Amino acid sequence: MLMTVNTINHPLPYSIPMKINGQHHRTIWPDDNDPTKIQIIDQRHLPHHLVIETLSSVQETAAAIRDMHVRGAGLIGSTAGFGMYLAAISSENGTIDEKLDRGGRLLCASRPTASNLAWAVKRIQKETAGVSREEEKKKMTFTVACAIADEDADYCRRLGEHGKELIRAISEQKGGAPVNILTHCNAGWLAFVDWGSATAPIYAARDAGIAVHVWVDETRPWNQGAKLTAWELQQEGIDNTLITDNAGGHLMQKRLVDMVLVGTDRTTRSGDVANKIGTYLKALAAKDNNIPFYVALPSSTFDWALRDGMKIPIEERSGEEITQVSGLGLNGQIETVQLTAPGTAAANYSFDITPARLVSGLITERGICNANEEAITALFPDLADR
Ligand code: MRU
Numbered sequence: 352m353l354m355t356v357n358t359i360n361h362p363l364p365y366s367i368p369m370k371i372n373g374q375h376h377r378t379i380w381p382d383d384n385d386p387t388k389i390q391i392i393d394q395r396h397l398p399h400h401l402v403i404e405t406l407s408s409v410q411e412t413a414a415a416i417r418d419m420h421v422r423g424a425g426l427i428g429s430t431a432g433f434g435m436y437l438a439a440i441s442s443e444n445g446t447i448d449e450k451l452d453r454g455g456r457l458l459c460a461s462r463p464t465a466s467n468l469a470w471a472v473k474r475i476q477k478e479t480a481g482v483s484r485e486e487e488k489k490k491m492t493f494t495v496a497c498a499i500a501d502e503d504a505d506y507c508r509r510l511g512e513h514g515k516e517l518i519r520a521i522s523e524q525k526g527g528a529p530v531n532i533l534t535h536c537n538a539g540w541l542a543f544v545d546w547g548s549a550t551a552p553i554y555a556a557r558d559a560g561i562a563v564h565v566w567v568d569e570t571r572p573w574n575q576g577a578k579l580t581a582w583e584l585q586q587e588g589i590d591n592t593l594i595t596d597n598a599g600g601h602l603m604q605k606r607l608v609d610m611v612l613v614g615t616d617r618t619t620r621s622g623d624v625a626n627k628i629g630t631y632l633k634a635l636a637a638k639d640n641n642i643p644f645y646v647a648l649p650s651s652t653f654d655w656a657l658r659d660g661m662k663i664p665i666e667e668r669s670g671e672e673i674t675q676v677s678g679l680g681l682n683g684q685i686e687t688v689q690l691t692a693p694g695t696a697a698a699n700y701s702f703d704i705t706p707a708r709l710v711s712g713l714i715t716e717r718g719i720c721n722a723n724e725e726a727i728t729a730l731f732p733d734l735a736d737r
Pocket of ligand 1: 422423424475535537542548575582613614615616626628629
């Protein structure tokens, strides 16, 4: 159900991150007036309209993930956590464990690549496993879902503090001239609960008085960069320039990029990185031009069971996302138009794998480490050994 539609005025320069129209927003939150409902920003309408959607069931939650009302690894995980809560309190037949089991399977089938989804489902099941009384178990699913969301925001804020130091070092080498950061897709606060992963170091640098400029890849075909990242940075008053997906290599050759900073949907214990399609090509160009390529992630995005990135399932979405384009029509409504001749065949691979050897480092809530198994497991011995 769509609850609120506000037209967003541009531009809105704010000094404190994660605000829309001067008001702090998370991307997901329990409804203040009805604890059996969860609210999200429906991102399909951004940057033109702020639409708040209310989720009332695990089925609606799975559809919101699948159809990308919410997207981005951290937010998908948090949404799945709240979806498990909605499954637990549903009036469907069966015990609460059966409902959690069914709900978990439904949620996990909604999008395959981001590891945060299955991680959140498993965490709810594990942390509620010892609770036998049904009412208590329902409350516990809510508590754990809220903890997942709070932790996501906190980890992103913390990794931002670590990543800021990389930007500071480049800024010092450049005598304080703006640091040019290239990013792909949206690994901003809209991809998490708050702060974002790739954007958190940028916000922290800005707060520390370090001058930054961001090159934003438009990120075909869903255009997360054009629609979300450019808008998000604009809201924060961060200097940014939208570029086509193919421009990055040229800018690197011209020494107009100081660093590439991206997020990830799943990173293996050996440091192979799954991220939005096209990330691999940016990593290759960065390597060829000797430009640092960093990946920012909270620990919930590691897949501790996998070493080989080529085994990560890659989502394939409808070809219509390529053959059609949507944007704001002259009537003020979101419109979709046909780009290609009818019947054009299109293959829509949503993610690719950047091998660890192309990654300069991983920025996490515990610090920055090299993209290899030894360094990653040394930073997270408690998680890696489970
Ligand atoms: O398809 P999406 O929008 O859910 O994919 C998200 C990404 O790939 C982001 O770029 C991001 O880096 C990973 S989510 C933090």
